[in-house]
Amino acid sequence: MDAPAEFEIEVSDRSSDGIELRAVELRGDVDLAHADEVTQTLLSEDCRRAGGVLLDLTGVEFMDSSGLRSVLVAVEQLECPLVAVVAPGSPVARLLELTEVGDRVPSHPDESAAIAALTESA
């Protein structure tokens, strides 16, 4: 029996073209058990004060609508732009396609494209 992928959040600061970005990386399974922590992290003071939030979802092995809701709430409530890094064909990419909310979560297939999008919109 495979053990469930352990959930982790890692936050760091980045800077691009003079714009301070808050990078949030999620790893493992993102479901109801972790949704509140994701929301709190994305809506923290550090994220609110940043020029943009880079949300790396490439390490997410599973996400359901509870996890997705956390991301959508952050996109809606943050005044700064949030851009996600979503690997093509990944579980998150599939979830966005199934729920048809991909247009509400700006996403790019790699970090450099996501950062470029953030700096353009900041």
Next chain:
Amino acid sequence: MPNKAGPEELELRLAPEPASVGAARQATGDLARELGANVEDVRLAVSEAVANAVVHAFQGREPGSITLTAQTTSGWLLITVADDGKGMTPNIDSPGLGLGISLISKVAEQVRFDSSDTGTTVSMSFPI
């Protein structure tokens, strides 16, 4: 605690708490893999069904029970998630986005929702 009813069956008694979502997903995902069902579809559907029960079934009342059963028949994996809560009611203030039911319907080959004021049962079928 999980109880294997048979080599290709499963019965889980789940506490109405968020951690039950992952436990249910793991157990049914493992079973799906053994049987050759689409593991990701099963994992997503079960995650949504159990999360719905945890979040909605016992709002405003004492926590009850959630039971997940899985069994095979004639080329199908049948999974049910049943609670003894208050039943499904329209809730415009729902903390969810209403995506759960839609997702279950998209990834399960067949799905049925049976709800009354004594509980809700979600029955999902996946080809194997």
